[in-house]
Amino acid sequence: MTAHTWSVPETEVVQSIRDHLDGRAGDPEGPPAVLATVVGVEGNAYRRPGAKMLLGADGEGVGAITAGCLEEDLASVAERIRETGTPEVVTYDLMDDDEDVWGLGVGCNGIIDVLLEPLTETYRPAVDAFETGHDVAVATVLDGGDGPLVRGDRAYYRPDDGTLRTPDGDPASDEWPAGLAGPAGDLAGRGRGDTLVFDTDGTTVEVFVDGVAAPTDLVVFGTGHDVGPVTELAANNDFRVTVVGFRGAVDLAERFPAADRTVTTAPGRLADEVRLDDRTHAVVMTHNFVDDRIVVEALLDAGVAYVGLMGPRERFEEMLEAFADEGRQFSESELAPLYTPVGLDLGGGSPYQIAHSIVAEVLAVSNDRDPGHLKEREGPIHERVDVGDDGGNGGNDGAGDGVDADAPTQ
Amino acid sequence: MTAHTWSVPETEVVQSIRDHLDGRAGDPEGPPAVLATVVGVEGNAYRRPGAKMLLGADGEGVGAITAGCLEEDLASVAERIRETGTPEVVTYDLMDDDEDVWGLGVGCNGIIDVLLEPLTETYRPAVDAFETGHDVAVATVLDGGDGPLVRGDRAYYRPDDGTLRTPDGDPASDEWPAGLAGPAGDLAGRGRGDTLVFDTDGTTVEVFVDGVAAPTDLVVFGTGHDVGPVTELAANNDFRVTVVGFRGAVDLAERFPAADRTVTTAPGRLADEVRLDDRTHAVVMTHNFVDDRIVVEALLDAGVAYVGLMGPRERFEEMLEAFADEGRQFSESELAPLYTPVGLDLGGGSPYQIAHSIVAEVLAVSNDRDPGHLKEREGPIHERVDVGDDGGNGGNDGAGDGVDADAPTQ
Known part of the structure; x- marks a missing residue:
C-alpha cells in the first residue's frame, strides 16, 4: 500500500467498484473483490462511517479506511470472506498504547467497526446514483436480530421520490423498518453514514445507512x-x-x-x-x-x-x-x-x-461553511446526528479527523 | 506548452534555472537559456511582477508569465536574445478586443513589460539564496539613462546584513542608487517585485527589484x-x-x-x-x-x-x-x-x-491572512507599494489575479 492509495479521491474508489462489477478489474471468473465499509467509530480512528476500501482478490486495495492502522489486517479478513461468501462485521479496538500491534508504527485510537462483504450486483445502484448525479442512501443490514432480515440484505432509499427499493428496483418489503426513510433522506443529502438501531415487532434490527451524495x-x-x-x-x-x-x-x-x-x-x-x-x-x-x-x-x-x-x-x-x-x-x-x-x-x-x-x-x-480556522469555530466539535428514537450512534461522533463537517457553521 | 507548464510551483522554475546554470539541462555548449521576468503590469495580465519563465534553447519553457497570452511570442523574442546576447525589455499591449492576436483564443487585458535576458552566472546568487533559505532582493537595471549603469547590470540586496553586493559577492559600486536599500528590503521579505525609478546625478535610472523570499x-x-x-x-x-x-x-x-x-x-x-x-x-x-x-x-x-x-x-x-x-x-x-x-x-x-x-x-x-472570502475583504483590492519618492509602479497594481496578497488583512 502506497501513500497514493490513501490520497485517491472518493470518486476513484467508486470507479474501482464499477470496474470490478463490470469485469474490467480483477479476474471476472475468480473470487469477488471484498468491499470494506466503516460502519461505526469511537475515538480517533480518523475516517468517518461510510469510508470505503475495495480489496481485490489480487491483494490490490483502493481507498483506505484508517491512516494505515489496520488495512493490512483487513486483507486477511477479506481472504476469509472470499472463501465463505458471507458478510462480516469486524470490530477493532485500537488502543493508543498498542500502537505497534499493526506493525506500521502509526498510533491509532479508538474502536472501529468494519463491514466486509463480497462485492456483488446488489451494490450497483449506489454506483449508478453516483454516476447519474442523484443522492441515495444505501441501507445494509448489519444484524437482523430474530427477524427475517439478515446481515448483508440491502435496500436503497431515494430522497427525491421517497421510495425504498431492492437492488433490483422493486419496492422493498415491509420487513424493512418503517422509520428508516427520515434519517436515510437526511444522510443521503449530506453524504454521511450512520448505524441505526430499530426496535420493531419485538426484535432489534441494526442497519447501516450510507448516504451517497451525488458529486457536486x-x-x-x-x-x-x-x-x-x-x-x-x-x-x-x-x-x-x-x-x-x-x-x-x-x-x-x-x-x-x-x-x-x-x-x-x-x-x-x-x-x-x-x-x-x-x-x-x-x-x-x-x-x-x-x-x-x-x-x-x-x-x-x-x-x-x-x-x-x-x-x-x-x-x-x-x-x-x-x-x-x-x-x-x-x-x-x-x-x-x-x-x-x-x-x-x-x-x-x-x-x-x-x-x-x-x-x-x-x-x-x-458545504455551506464559513471558511475560518477550525480552531476558532464556536460550538461543539462533535455533534450527534439526530435520528429520533432509533438510537443512531452519531454520524461523526468520535471520528478524529480535524475537519468535522457535522458541526454548525459559526 | 501544456497545462502542466503553467501549474509548476515556483520552486520548480528556480530548480530549472539551477539545472541550466549547472549544465544539467539544455546543451551546456549551446546557446544559453533565456530568462523572462515580468517587470511591469497594468490591467488584467494575471501574473505579478517577478513572475518568471525560463526558455531553453530547445524550445522547452518552464513556468509561465501570463495565462497563455504571449508565451508563444516570447519564444521568438528569446531566439533573438540568444543571438544578440543583449537583454531587452519588451512591452505587450494586450487589448481585450484583440484576444485572438496571440492565437490561443485566450483574451488578455492590459499592458505587460517583460525583461528577457540570457541566463548567466549573475543570477546564481538568487538561486543560492532560495536554496539556503534567506531572503534576497535581485536588483536589475532596466534603463541606465545617461549614467554608467546599463540594462542587465545586477546587484543583490540582503536585508539580513543590509549589504548590496555584485553577483561575485563584492560590495556594489556607488553607481547604484542610494535609495535602493529600503524598498529592496521590504520587497525581499514579502517576495514581491517592483520597478523603481531613481533620479540621481541628473539622470533617471530604472531598476527592477525582484524580492526572492526564501520558501517557507x-x-x-x-x-x-x-x-x-x-x-x-x-x-x-x-x-x-x-x-x-x-x-x-x-x-x-x-x-x-x-x-x-x-x-x-x-x-x-x-x-x-x-x-x-x-x-x-x-x-x-x-x-x-x-x-x-x-x-x-x-x-x-x-x-x-x-x-x-x-x-x-x-x-x-x-x-x-x-x-x-x-x-x-x-x-x-x-x-x-x-x-x-x-x-x-x-x-x-x-x-x-x-x-x-x-x-x-x-x-x-x-501569509498573515484572515482566510475569509476575497469578495468580503474590506479595503481596496489594489494597494500601492510605498517606495517613498522613487515612484515605484506598485507591486500588484493592476495585476488581475483573484488573490491579491498586498491588500491588508480584514
Missing part, C-alpha cells in the same frame, strides 16, 4: 494555463468537473485530463450544452471581458449555487456598468452567489496557490 | 497515509517540506516523493535533526497521543510560527491535562501559534479534502 458539479469556463491546476485540484476534491471553452477551442480533453468532461461551444449557447441549475458551481476565468460577462449573466439567470469570477473587483464593477448599459440590473439576492475576486484570502500569488484558494472557496461554499 | 519551511510529523496528500499539496504551494517519522520509520523518501527532505529520529531528539525557529510551520499528525504531545511541546518551546495539530479539540484538552500533570503550563500567548483542530472549515471529509483544508490554513497563516 463544477463548471470551469476558460482554457488558459491557469485552468489546469483548478481542474486538477477540484477533481481531487471530488468535484465532477466540466471545462468549457469557446470559439473552437481544441484538445481540451487532452489539455485538462482531470476534467470529467470538456465542452467547446459558443457563449450564447451555454444552456444547450451544460446543465446549469441550483446545484451547479462555476468558476469563470476566460480572461475575456465579453465572454465572462455573457457567462456570468447566464449563470446568474440560471440561479446556480456559486459563481467565482476571476479578476479584480473593479473589473466586475465595469461589468455591472456594461450590464446597466444594456438595461440589465441585478438585485442583491441575484448577486449573492457571485464571488469576485474569486477565492479565499490565503495570500498566495503563484498559479497553483491561486487555484488552491479557488478550490478551497468552492469547497466551503458547496 | 513546513515540517510534517507523521508517516500515515494521510501525510501523502498534505506533503504533495504543500510542495505544490511552494513550501519546503520535511517529513519527520519516528521509531525507525523507513522508506519515507520513497513514500513521500514530494518532500524535500525526510528524517527518521526519536521524538526527544527533534531539535538535533530539524531546524525549529520562528519561521517554521509544522503539522502534527502522528496519530499517537504521546508522540504528538512531545512534538507539540518541542514546537511551542521553539517558538515556531504555526503548529497545526490533527485531532478533535477534546484530544488537545486531554493533552493539556497531561502537560499539567507534569507541571507544564502554557500561557495564552504560548498557545497562539497552535491550531487544533487543524485546517480551515471547508466541510470536506475525504483525506484529500482534509489535506486541502490543512494546506489552505498553513498558506493563510504563513
Whole structure:
C-alpha cells in the first residue's frame, strides 16, 4: 500500500467498484473483490462511517479506511470472506498504547467497526446514483436480530421520490423498518453514514445507512494555463468537473485530463450544452471581458449555487456598468452567489496557490461553511446526528479527523 | 506548452534555472537559456511582477508569465536574445478586443513589460539564496539613462546584513542608487517585485527589484497515509517540506516523493535533526497521543510560527491535562501559534479534502491572512507599494489575479 492509495479521491474508489462489477478489474471468473465499509467509530480512528476500501482478490486495495492502522489486517479478513461468501462485521479496538500491534508504527485510537462483504450486483445502484448525479442512501443490514432480515440484505432509499427499493428496483418489503426513510433522506443529502438501531415487532434490527451524495458539479469556463491546476485540484476534491471553452477551442480533453468532461461551444449557447441549475458551481476565468460577462449573466439567470469570477473587483464593477448599459440590473439576492475576486484570502500569488484558494472557496461554499480556522469555530466539535428514537450512534461522533463537517457553521 | 507548464510551483522554475546554470539541462555548449521576468503590469495580465519563465534553447519553457497570452511570442523574442546576447525589455499591449492576436483564443487585458535576458552566472546568487533559505532582493537595471549603469547590470540586496553586493559577492559600486536599500528590503521579505525609478546625478535610472523570499519551511510529523496528500499539496504551494517519522520509520523518501527532505529520529531528539525557529510551520499528525504531545511541546518551546495539530479539540484538552500533570503550563500567548483542530472549515471529509483544508490554513497563516472570502475583504483590492519618492509602479497594481496578497488583512 502506497501513500497514493490513501490520497485517491472518493470518486476513484467508486470507479474501482464499477470496474470490478463490470469485469474490467480483477479476474471476472475468480473470487469477488471484498468491499470494506466503516460502519461505526469511537475515538480517533480518523475516517468517518461510510469510508470505503475495495480489496481485490489480487491483494490490490483502493481507498483506505484508517491512516494505515489496520488495512493490512483487513486483507486477511477479506481472504476469509472470499472463501465463505458471507458478510462480516469486524470490530477493532485500537488502543493508543498498542500502537505497534499493526506493525506500521502509526498510533491509532479508538474502536472501529468494519463491514466486509463480497462485492456483488446488489451494490450497483449506489454506483449508478453516483454516476447519474442523484443522492441515495444505501441501507445494509448489519444484524437482523430474530427477524427475517439478515446481515448483508440491502435496500436503497431515494430522497427525491421517497421510495425504498431492492437492488433490483422493486419496492422493498415491509420487513424493512418503517422509520428508516427520515434519517436515510437526511444522510443521503449530506453524504454521511450512520448505524441505526430499530426496535420493531419485538426484535432489534441494526442497519447501516450510507448516504451517497451525488458529486457536486463544477463548471470551469476558460482554457488558459491557469485552468489546469483548478481542474486538477477540484477533481481531487471530488468535484465532477466540466471545462468549457469557446470559439473552437481544441484538445481540451487532452489539455485538462482531470476534467470529467470538456465542452467547446459558443457563449450564447451555454444552456444547450451544460446543465446549469441550483446545484451547479462555476468558476469563470476566460480572461475575456465579453465572454465572462455573457457567462456570468447566464449563470446568474440560471440561479446556480456559486459563481467565482476571476479578476479584480473593479473589473466586475465595469461589468455591472456594461450590464446597466444594456438595461440589465441585478438585485442583491441575484448577486449573492457571485464571488469576485474569486477565492479565499490565503495570500498566495503563484498559479497553483491561486487555484488552491479557488478550490478551497468552492469547497466551503458547496458545504455551506464559513471558511475560518477550525480552531476558532464556536460550538461543539462533535455533534450527534439526530435520528429520533432509533438510537443512531452519531454520524461523526468520535471520528478524529480535524475537519468535522457535522458541526454548525459559526 | 501544456497545462502542466503553467501549474509548476515556483520552486520548480528556480530548480530549472539551477539545472541550466549547472549544465544539467539544455546543451551546456549551446546557446544559453533565456530568462523572462515580468517587470511591469497594468490591467488584467494575471501574473505579478517577478513572475518568471525560463526558455531553453530547445524550445522547452518552464513556468509561465501570463495565462497563455504571449508565451508563444516570447519564444521568438528569446531566439533573438540568444543571438544578440543583449537583454531587452519588451512591452505587450494586450487589448481585450484583440484576444485572438496571440492565437490561443485566450483574451488578455492590459499592458505587460517583460525583461528577457540570457541566463548567466549573475543570477546564481538568487538561486543560492532560495536554496539556503534567506531572503534576497535581485536588483536589475532596466534603463541606465545617461549614467554608467546599463540594462542587465545586477546587484543583490540582503536585508539580513543590509549589504548590496555584485553577483561575485563584492560590495556594489556607488553607481547604484542610494535609495535602493529600503524598498529592496521590504520587497525581499514579502517576495514581491517592483520597478523603481531613481533620479540621481541628473539622470533617471530604472531598476527592477525582484524580492526572492526564501520558501517557507513546513515540517510534517507523521508517516500515515494521510501525510501523502498534505506533503504533495504543500510542495505544490511552494513550501519546503520535511517529513519527520519516528521509531525507525523507513522508506519515507520513497513514500513521500514530494518532500524535500525526510528524517527518521526519536521524538526527544527533534531539535538535533530539524531546524525549529520562528519561521517554521509544522503539522502534527502522528496519530499517537504521546508522540504528538512531545512534538507539540518541542514546537511551542521553539517558538515556531504555526503548529497545526490533527485531532478533535477534546484530544488537545486531554493533552493539556497531561502537560499539567507534569507541571507544564502554557500561557495564552504560548498557545497562539497552535491550531487544533487543524485546517480551515471547508466541510470536506475525504483525506484529500482534509489535506486541502490543512494546506489552505498553513498558506493563510504563513501569509498573515484572515482566510475569509476575497469578495468580503474590506479595503481596496489594489494597494500601492510605498517606495517613498522613487515612484515605484506598485507591486500588484493592476495585476488581475483573484488573490491579491498586498491588500491588508480584514
